């Protein structure tokens with residue numbers, strides 16, 4: 496009964512997989528990875544998404560455009576208001592509960608850079624061209640091409656706020672009647688590789704306080720800058736012995752922003768440093784206790800003098816995130832940047848893939864090759880087909 500029901504699907508998938516093999520291994524001339532119509536449509540979506548500025552906080556317009564586009568293509572689209580005028584989009588065919596979810600984000604980092612397509616180099620650039628509007632455009636074309644074969648068993652989710660901590664994905668995760676998925680495919684720039692995991696994250700600030708005085712009479716005050724410099728010195732020592740792992744390498748600590756005092760001739764009353772840790776092993780709790788321990792001496796010394804040193808945690812942080820990468824035919828890699836992967840709770844298998852390189856993603860020369868954008872449509876399809884077949888096989892076995 497079960498086999499009888501899934502057989503046509505499997506046959507459909509296998510023939511599709513074959514069709515993809517042909518397209519993948521015989522790209523006779525570079526411009527023809529996809530049919531002309533599919534390529535044109537892909538470039539049109541990509542271009543429109545980039546032309547609509549959507550720096551985090553300002554995602555409304557791009558969301559509205561996507562909503563109307565997807566509705567026109569016969570998707571059912573649900574909007575979820577994350578905060579005032581900021582919407583996640585959930586799109587699906589005939590059924591709301593689907594096996595597979597394909598997702599990425601529609602916000603970008605600042606500042607806005609306009610779209611361009613240089614036909615000589617075949618580079619397509621502009622803010623978001625890589626991170627993550629390339630993934631969004633390729634995912635839409637991949638899902639549109641498979642919707643019928645997979646009997647509408649696919650959903651698309653485009654969230655806001657990924658670049659500033661993931662409030663969009665967290666809101667979706669907590670949505671009351673949200674569907675659960677078996678497989679979730681996340682889109683971020685991975686240079687077209689399958690990511691087997693990424694480092695964890697912990698952000699914190701060091702806040703030193705002192706007492707202002709004339710710099711000619713420093714003993715009348717307490718220098719917050721002195722306290723902070725000593726604290727940072729302890730951090731320089733600590734960061735050399737943070738935990739590491741084979742898989743993710745060293746835990747690193749960045750002194751991102753350091754600020755203190757008001758003028759050269761004034762003993763500083765306040766100073767602070769914003770820090771971020773990329774965690775390669777252990778948990779945020781363990782790293783936190785190492786940091787607290789390393790700062791104990793500086794803190795009590797500051798307090799004896801009448802100053803203070805406080806640690807403010809930006810959030811709970813998260814441990815390294817292991818991601819599934821058990822699909823043949825993809826290069827695999829681990830990365831050091833954060834994603835929305837840990838923000839979606841559930842028991843689903845997770846995959847992370849996307850066109851373009853993280854090394855240009857937040858830069859003023861954010862761009863990717865048209866060929867890589869096109870390849871991503873084929874790769875997303877291949878991922879969807881392979882993971883869906885694995886899923887069916889597993890269900891047959893149990």
Ligand SMILES: *[C@@H]1O[C@H](CO)[C@@H](O)[C@H](O)[C@H]1NC(C)=O
Pocket residue numbers: 613614615616
């Ligand atoms: C395209 O790129 C080439 C090589 O970098 C450059 O010389 C040319 O000016 C660019 N064309 C346009 C229209 O920007």
Ligand SMILES: *[C@@H]1O[C@H](CO)[C@@H](O)[C@H](O)[C@H]1NC(C)=O
Pocket residue numbers: 700701702752767768769807
């Ligand atoms: C630095 O940390 C303080 C909190 O201690 C916070 O108010 C401020 O926004 C942070 N600055 C940056 C650039 O993250």
Ligand SMILES: *[C@@H]1O[C@H](CO)[C@@H](O)[C@H](O)[C@H]1NC(C)=O
Pocket residue numbers: 735744745
């Ligand atoms: C990790 O740190 C050690 C010592 O600080 C260094 O020798 C090593 O090259 C680092 N490993 C990586 C992968 O960066």
Ligand SMILES: [Zn+2]
Pocket residue numbers: 600626627657683684
């Ligand atoms: Zn991104």
